[in-house]
Amino acid sequence: MKNACIVLLASILIISGCTTKTTTDSTLQINSKELPQWISGGTATYKPEVTGGKPPYSFSIGEGTSLPSGFNMGPDGTIGGGGTLAPGSSxxxxxxxxxxxxxSAGNTAKISYTVVITEPPIGIFPQEVRCTVNQNCNEVIATATRGAPPYTFQSDTFREGAPPFGTIIDVNGRLTGTPTRTGEYxxxxxxxxxxxxxxxxHATVTIAEENSNTINGTWIGSY
Incomplete structure (x- = not known):
């Protein structure tokens, strides 16, 4: 029994003294799976995220492929440039x-990208409009920017606020017609x-009272 204990103790000492150290190499990879979209008429840059491997890195465009016209790539992998959409395209x-x-160890990673150019988001600028009750109204109620002109305007849903009685919003963004009730809308x-x-x-429309001018005096003449 004594000899068995000695053998067991020796085995434990041998095992504890034979630990090995392992290392794991980090794989070179491109984390950015797609490029952000570019806005038509503007310029921008984007640097895809790269991790792993053994820096420093070098960058190139794969054989048989090329960046679209108006774009380039810097030595650090930054892709930059811009383009403009053809009229009528989004x-x-x-x-x-x-x-x-x-x-630096010669390992490579590759990914296929496309450059997407989109129109800038359309913007609307509602105006403050003032007209007079029972008189013709023809005022700009909203203007627009960006997007793909020309623009067409119209009223929103009734729940969002209808034009004053007697008026409409025309396709050119004007409040037209003859309002029949005063108030702020x-x-x-x-x-x-x-x-x-x-x-x-949302635009604010004020329909004001008619101006009443009274002239006191004596009329001389014929009717």
Missing amino acids: KSISQPFTFVVTD TVGVCVKDTVANSKCG
């Missing part, structure tokens, strides 16, 4: 190109561009 997508990163107005993107807002 989006363009480039031919795919291969983004390649190589680390919150009016919902929407704009749509040529590719059907839309935006709505």
Whole structure:
């Protein structure tokens, strides 16, 4: 029994003295799976995220592929540039190109990207309008920007606020007609561009009383 204990103790000492240290190499990889969208008419830059491997890294575009016209890539892998959409189009997508990163050990990682250009989001700017009751009204109630002009305007839903009685919002963004009631109104107005993107807002319309001018005196003349 004594000899068995000695053997067991020796085995424990041998095992504890034979631990090995393991290392895990980090794999080179490109974490950015797609590029953000560019806005038509503007310029921007984006640097895909790269991790692992053995820095420093070098970057290139894969053989047989190329960046779209108007774009370039810097030595640190930053992709930059810009483009403009053709009239009437809401989006363009480039031919795919291969983004390649190589680390100092010669390991490479690749990914296929496309450049997407979209129209800027349409914006609406409601106005404060003042007209007079029982008189013709023809005032700009909203203007628009960005998107894909030309624009078409219209009233929003009744719940969002209808134009004053006797008036409408025409396609040019004007409040027209002859209002029949005084008061202050919150009016919902929407704009749509040529590719059907839309935006709505609220305008304030005031319909004022008619000015009453009284002239005191004696009339001399014929009726």
